[in-house]
């Protein structure tokens with residue numbers, strides 16, 4: 001059996017006829033496909049006979065579209081690989097954006113050992129979630145789970161999600177829509193299932209679809225870091241309120257409100273924005289702490305490495321006495 005791989009070729013080939021007549025095409029590839037990016041550029045350029053401009057900034061999600069900056073250098077269309085569109089902002093793109101799915105090929109593996117582990121880890125009623133690369137395996141997984149006595153369900157998400165059961169690092173709406181006691185995450189890595197663990201507090205089993213390996217998404221270490229960050233930020237006087245200009249992460253109105261709340265609580269607050277948020281944006285400014293209204297995962301994954309506390313929006317609200325600290329309030333994008 002062939003090794004599972006990411007199939008980007010089918011999507012590019014199917015898209016090419018829709019780009020006929022374009023002179024200049026922008027291309028965004030997700031971080032995991034960067035090693036193949038130049039190959040993708042070459043294939044796209046050959047198929048649509050256009051100049052292809054590869055976007056050099058990181059592309060973390062469909063939140064991260066490069067339509068506006070690339071329209072300023074005259075692209076006729078943008079090809080965005082690997083992420084599904086966010087339906088709520090598809091009407092306001094600066095140029096036509098073509099989302100090209102990238103599916104992980106290969107069959108679902110669910111050996112006896114994995115089923116035993118799922119039984120030990122989970123109650124009988126589970127929700128099933130996954131990312132764009134494995135959505136095509138959800139039906140088969142549900143059939144397998146039913147044969148093993150699980151009652152499984154797939155939830156519908158909100159305006160940020162393009163498909164039932166889809167999970168983002170900032171949205172577990174498809175999981176939270178379900179009245180279940182635990183979840184099976186179909187996919188690889190801990191980034192996405194951690195969203196569900198943090199936002200529901202329920203057990204989340206991670207099933208690697210192609211090796212059948214089962215692990216548990218554990219939120220404990222992250223929760224300890226989050227509460228430690230809130231505590232460390234408590235005495236901070238001068239705050240950065242960070243916002244992104246990216247269409248799927250822009251919450252400037254919220255940032256302005258938070259800055260006002262910080263000032264009302266006798267702290268200083270400054271609005272600081274850019275495409276992607278990093279500690280370098282604060283270098284030399286002399287701020288004591290920051291809150292991020294852009295991607296909340298910057299605080300959760302990168303925050304512990306910053307030299308000042310970096311909070312998510314609900315964490316700042318805890319600090320300001322505007323919400324309870326338990327259960328942990330994950331910063332879900334609407």
Ligand code: SF4
Nearest residue numbers: 060061063169170295
């Ligand atoms: S988790 Fe962050 S990078 Fe991923 S879709 Fe949400 S805002 Fe974008």
